[in-house]
Amino acid sequence: MKKFVHVVGAIIENDAQQILCAQRSKTMTLPNLWEFPGGKIEKGETAEQALTREIAEELQCQIIVGQKVEDTTYEYETFIVRLETYKASIVQGVPVATEHAELRWLARHELQQIEWAAADIPAVRKLQR
Ligand SMILES: Nc1nc2c([nH]c(=O)n2[C@H]2C[C@H](O)[C@@H](COP(=O)(O)OP(=O)(O)OP(=O)(O)O)O2)c(=O)[nH]1
Numbered sequence: 001m002k003k004f005v006h007v008v009g010a011i012i013e014n015d016a017q018q019i020l021c022a023q024r025s026k027t028m029t030l031p032n033l034w035e036f037p038g039g040k041i042e043k044g045e046t047a048e049q050a051l052t053r054e055i056a057e058e059l060q061c062q063i064i065v066g067q068k069v070e071d072t073t074y075e076y077e078t079f080i081v082r083l084e085t086y087k088a089s090i091v092q093g094v095p096v097a098t099e100h101a102e103l104r105w106l107a108r109h110e111l112q113q114i115e116w117a118a119a120d121i122p123a124v125r126k127l128q129r
Pocket of ligand 1: 005009028029030034036037039040081083118
């Protein structure tokens with residue numbers, strides 16, 4: 001049976017209405033694909049707690065979590081992911097790529113310029129409507 005992971009991703013928008021996109025490194029699963037920063041929900045955590053923790057670890061900044069945007073389950077070749085995405089705003093710090101290959105701020109109409117992880121496509125489409 002395929003491994004199942006429950007993941008939260010942050011859709012962080014800045015004052016210029018750009019969204020923070022994060023490129024997975026070449027050594028991670030789904031290498032070089034772009035995603036919303038975040039990660040797996042650990043036992044006993046709410047989605048909001050997991051997202052706040054992951055962003056502090058990965059980007060070294062503090063966020064407040066807002067509205068849910070999308071909830072998608074996608075079956076990759078080797079695992080199944082349930083990705084919940086939430087709007088979020090940075091309340092302290094400037095994002096630093098401690099794990100990602102690159103961070104990029106893109107306007108909504110520019111989001112299709114990069115190659116997203118498949119599970120992210122419904123959320124990306126919603127942002128472009
Ligand atoms: N953080 C994040 N992960 C995503 C997104 N879309 C998507 O398919 N994923 C996948 C990639 C990972 O396999 C998993 C998230 O786990 P993680 O953030 O702990 O990633 P990881 O590389 O440290 O873990 P792993 O896959 O090596 O076990 O969900 C997304 O938008 N954000």
